[in-house]
Amino acid sequence: MHKRLLILTLAVVMSVLVTTGCGKKEKKAENTKSSGITQTTTEEKKSELEDGVYEVEFKTDSSMFHVNEAKDGKGELTVKNGDMTVHISLVSKKIVNLFVGLADDAKKDGASLLEPTTDTVTYSDGTSEEVYGFDVPVASLDEEFDLAVLGESGRWFDHKVSVTNPIPAETSDEDSNEVSGEKQTDLKLEDGTYSINVKLEGGSGKASVTSPCQIKVENGNVTASIEWSSSNYDFMMVNDVKYLPVNEDGNSVFEIPVSVFDEPMAVSADTTAMSKPYLIDYTLEFDSTTIK
Numbered sequence: 047m048h049k050r051l052l053i054l055t056l057a058v059v060m061s062v063l064v065t066t067g068c069g070k071k072e073k074k075a076e077n078t079k080s081s082g083i084t085q086t087t088t089e090e091k092k093s094e095l096e097d098g099v100y101e102v103e104f105k106t107d108s109s110m111f112h113v114n115e116a117k118d119g120k121g122e123l124t125v126k127n128g129d130m131t132v133h134i135s136l137v138s139k140k141i142v143n144l145f146v147g148l149a150d151d152a153k154k155d156g157a158s159l160l161e162p163t164t165d166t167v168t169y170s171d172g173t174s175e176e177v178y179g180f181d182v183p184v185a186s187l188d189e190e191f192d193l194a195v196l197g198e199s200g201r202w203f204d205h206k207v208s209v210t211n212p213i214p215a216e217t218s219d220e221d222s223n224e225v226s227g228e229k230q231t232d233l234k235l236e237d238g239t240y241s242i243n244v245k246l247e248g249g250s251g252k253a254s255v256t257s258p259c260q261i262k263v264e265n266g267n268v269t270a271s272i273e274w275s276s277s278n279y280d281f282m283m284v285n286d287v288k289y290l291p292v293n294e295d296g297n298s299v300f301e302i303p304v305s306v307f308d309e310p311m312a313v314s315a316d317t318t319a320m321s322k323p324y325l326i327d328y329t330l331e332f333d334s335t336t337i338k
Contacts, residue, residue, distance in 0.1 A: 095187070097125050100212040102187075104134050107206040111141070111195055114177055116167040123184065123212055130184040132209050135165040139178045140198050146183055149194040149202035159196075166325065174316070174325040184209050233307065233334055235263045243336040244270070247310065248328035253317075258336065261304060268304040270332065273297050278319035284311075307334040 104121040106112050113119050114135045121134040144160040145152035152159065162178035169175070185191060193207045241258040256273040271292075272282075279298035282289045285305070293299045305311060310329035317324050 095125055095130075095212060097127065099124055099215040101215055102132060102209050102213070103211045104132060105208045105210065106193075111203075111205055112137070114167050116169050121209065122215070123209065130187075130209075132182050132184050133163075133179060134182065135167055135179040136177055139176070141178060141195050142198060143196040144180050144182060145194040145196070145202075147192050147194060149204045152194045152196070152202050168325055168327075172324050172326060173322065182207075187212060233337070235268070235337070237263050237265070239263075241336075241338050242270075243333040244272070245331045245333070246328055247331070249326045253315075253326075253328075255330070258338075261332070261337075269301050270304045270330075271299060271301055272330070273299045274315070276317070276319060278317050279315050280318055280323070281316050283314040283316075283325070304332055307332045 100123040102121050102123045103119055104113050105119070113121060114137050117135050121132040123130060123132045139162075142162060143152075145157060146160070147157075151157060160180050160182060162180055165177055165179035166174055167177055182193065188208065188210050190206045190208045193205050195203045195205055197203070240261050240263065242261050244255060244257045244259045246253065246255045254275040256275075259273065260271045262269045262271075274297050277297050279300075280291070282300045282302060284302045289300050289302050291298045292301050302313065308331070310331050312327070313330055314325050314327050317326060
């Protein structure tokens with residue numbers, strides 16, 4: 047009797063141990079499976095960011111190092127073949143180099159330092175200024191990483207930064223014009239010189255351009271000769287390209303590319319008529335019905 051009771055007790059104990067062990071294995075397997083799902087989700091999130099240009103938030107750990115106020119805390123993220131680079135415009139030219147990593151490593155021989163670009167920023171009051179910008183490699187979004195900063199004093203400083211909230215960049219004016227406006231290929235203009243009416247809008251309304259103006263068509267490209275009502279314009283910007291006057295005397299004259307007809311084309315012009323230069327946004331609209 048005692049022997050049977052002992053056997054029965056051992057059987058119950060073994061059953062409990064086996065059940066508990068299986069439960070732990072199942073729980074461990076379940077946790078492993080859950081972890082695998084999380085990793086897969088993260089990978090999918092990264093892969094969903096297709097090649098292209100995005101507006102992102104660039105956050106830093108210091109009020110002494112941040113994106114220029116004209117950029118509202120934003121940078122431009124470019125994704126190409128899976129590699130990410132964010133371009134930031136800073137507040138001045140006092141930061142001369144950046145280094146992805148710690149300041150101590152930036153000081154070592156052979157360290158790969160980021161060189162500055164010269165950016166022109168325009169503030170809400172219409173004033174513009176040249177500042178330094180940088181193209182910073184980004185390993186991953188939404189995660190802080192080390193970025194060392196070298197000032198004019200020659201001292202390196204450690205900072206933490208992050209890149210978050212990617213939003214596809216808005217369609218540029220050029221892209222919009224390609225969809226809704228007439229292009230030279232639509233008008234089928236042969237190579238030659240023509241006149242066309244042009245309308246200027248923007249700024250204070252005091253400036254004007256000569257209309258009609260002359261356009262030149264060559265190998266499918268259209269160039270317009272734009273004469274301002276003043277001699278105080280020292281350069282124009284069209285699609286981020288800078289154009290200088292083609293004359294030395296009289297009102298400022300520029301030769302700029304025409305990307306669209308019958309739709310406003312965005313341009314900017316820098317005037318020196320005031321106490322300091324101002325880069326002002328305008329639009330030019332070329333009326334294709336007036337081509338002669």
